[in-house]
Amino acid sequence: MKLPTTPEGWAIHLTKLVTLFHAAHGLDQFPIKVAPLATEFSRQVFPDAPITMVEGLDLSSKFDGMLTPSPHGTGEWGIVYNNAITSKGRINFTLAHELGHYLLHRQLSPAGLQCSSRAMLDWRSAEGRIEAQANTFASFLLMPLDDFRAQIRGQDISMDLMRHLSDRYEVSITAAILKWLDITDKRAMIVIGKDGFIDWARSSDPLLKSGVFYRARQDVIPLPEASLAAHPELYSDPDADVVHPRGIWPGDEEVREMMIFGSRNEMTISLLLYPSDAPARRWGDDLDEPEPWDAYDQFQSRRGS
Ligand SMILES: [Zn+2]
Incomplete structure (x- = not known):
């Protein structure tokens, strides 16, 4: 059998096996149980390099997870998450990410x-x-596209929907929103706020193409003063949801902001929805066209955080 070579290819390959297995046993496929999948699959397909350890360890706070060869030189591998992570969704995503490294990168990174x-x-x-x-693999493995699309078809975009996706796939709400941003044709953005500042943000492709995004910069950007995220203490409703007039968030448009607290409580997650049609472009706008960007362009890292 020819084995896949891409992150999507591997995820689809494993999804097929999981679907067959669960259909045969009349079991629910979701959420995907990464630990038994990793040990069973690697034992059968890579008997010389099986994953024999999947567990939480006390790692440095810098790290969420790791892929590690057995220290005994047996050819076995371990995938590990940081015990300090309490969110089940983050643990599940971390294990899937490390399984992705195992399938795609263990030969490149024998250490x-x-x-x-x-x-x-x-x-x-x-x-x-x-x-x-590794993230593409984890995203496609835990949230297969056809099932994800079926879950959102005909649904209003809301934090309730994102919570449903997060429960179904056992991923963080942030991961569910990032997946949705990857495939949506809507103009939308996720903004992670921390202590009154933007920690990082990402636009959907349609929003990015209309020129609305936070560019990665060295300087610190405060959350807009009138945003929900800037004053989370004012909102006792766990699902704060308002339409802001133009001029609050980037882009000269009305913006709907839905805001919740992240799993790490000092963090806010805002989902911004922009009108479907971008405002007509004016002469000279092309001068401000964003340059080709890479993965980090949309990250807004707060120094010292
Ligand atoms: Zn990694």
């Missing part, structure tokens, strides 16, 4: 790989970018 929390957020595929490849 294993250690992955930061930031690495888990680098979703933009680019050649040679192994963290993005």
Whole structure:
């Protein structure tokens, strides 16, 4: 049997096996149980290099997870998440990410790989970018496209919908929103806020193409003063949802902001929905055309955080 070579290819290959197995046993396919899948599949397909350890360890706070060869030189591998992570969704995504490294990168990295929390957020595929490849694999494995599309078909976009996706696939709400941003034709953006500042943000392709995005910069950008995210303490409703007049968020348009607290409580997650039609472009706008961007262009890292 010819084995896949791409992140999407591997995820689809495993999804087929999982679907067959669950259909045969009348079991629910979701959420995908990464640990038994990793050990069973690797034992059968790569008997010389099986994954024999899947567990939480006390890693440095810098890292969410790692892929590690057995210290005994037996050819066995372990995939590990940081015990400090309490969110089930983040643990599941981390294991899938490390399984992606095992399938795609263990030959390139015989000493294993250690992955930061930031690495888990680098979703933009680019050649040679192994963290993005591991995330693409995890995203397609845990949230297969046809099922994901079926879940959102005909639904209003809301935090309730994102929570449903997060429960179904056992991923964080952030991961569910990033997946949705990857495939939507809507103009939308996720903004992660921390202590009054923008930690990072990402636009959907249609929003990006209309020129609305936060560019990665060295300086610190405060959350807009009138945004929900800037004053989360004012909103006792767990699902704050308002339409802002133009001029609050980037782009000279009305913007609907839905805001919730992240799993790490000091963090806010805002989902911004823009009108479907971008405002007509004016003469000279082309001068401001964003340059070709890479995975980090849309990240807004707050120094010292
Ligand atoms: Zn990684």
